[in-house]
Amino acid sequence: MAKVKRDQMKPPDVSFLLDPGPTTTISATVPKTILEQVRESVGSRGLSAFVTKALRRELIRINRERYVAMVEAESGPLSEEELARARRILSE
């Protein structure tokens, strides 16, 4: 059975989904080459929207990992049979 840390069992703060609220300015250190590629793709004006989207996606990914960990802690790891069913359902 998967080991889940206590803080992983806390439900996530989902307020960003319901109401993202006001914006704030941040300072972050990122690799220059990545930033150059992003600016080339979206331009300087699109940078905030790009960063917001990336941060949001990462938060959702973390929430999903925590949900799976919570379920596995409750009732055991997801089985290959269950994953095969999910693959069948999502296939097109």
Place this chain on the structure above:
Amino acid sequence: MRTLVLDSGAFIASEKNRRLVATLVDLAARRGNVVVAPASVIAETWREPTSYALTFTLGLLDEVEPLDLPRAKAVGRLLGYTNTRQIVDASVAEAASRHRPSVVLTSDANDIMPLLQALNCRVTQDESDARADVVVVSV
């Protein structure tokens, strides 16, 4: 790539259902399938103080889709055409149709399927029917 549309049943999930939701979401995250729920589903299920499982489920979504004017009109048209009254069911069917190919996780399959058929969706409960527009999965 099928979009996963969560109905209220996916939010108010028993332990067994939570495993199905977890498996689908886990796979969806790895394959890039989008997971959404119409705002009306949140209205139907959200209470304060909210439950632990409900908050967790909400955190799985890529998007809570607002019931804006165009969607409200589409839902109203569907209710009128099918002579039904369930706004949440119609919102879920409208979302699943708009996102087709899609999967609906619901505890109201018998109510959702006729609504999807009214929207000219090829709808099935056969989980291995890869050609269907919408696969309806009971939770």
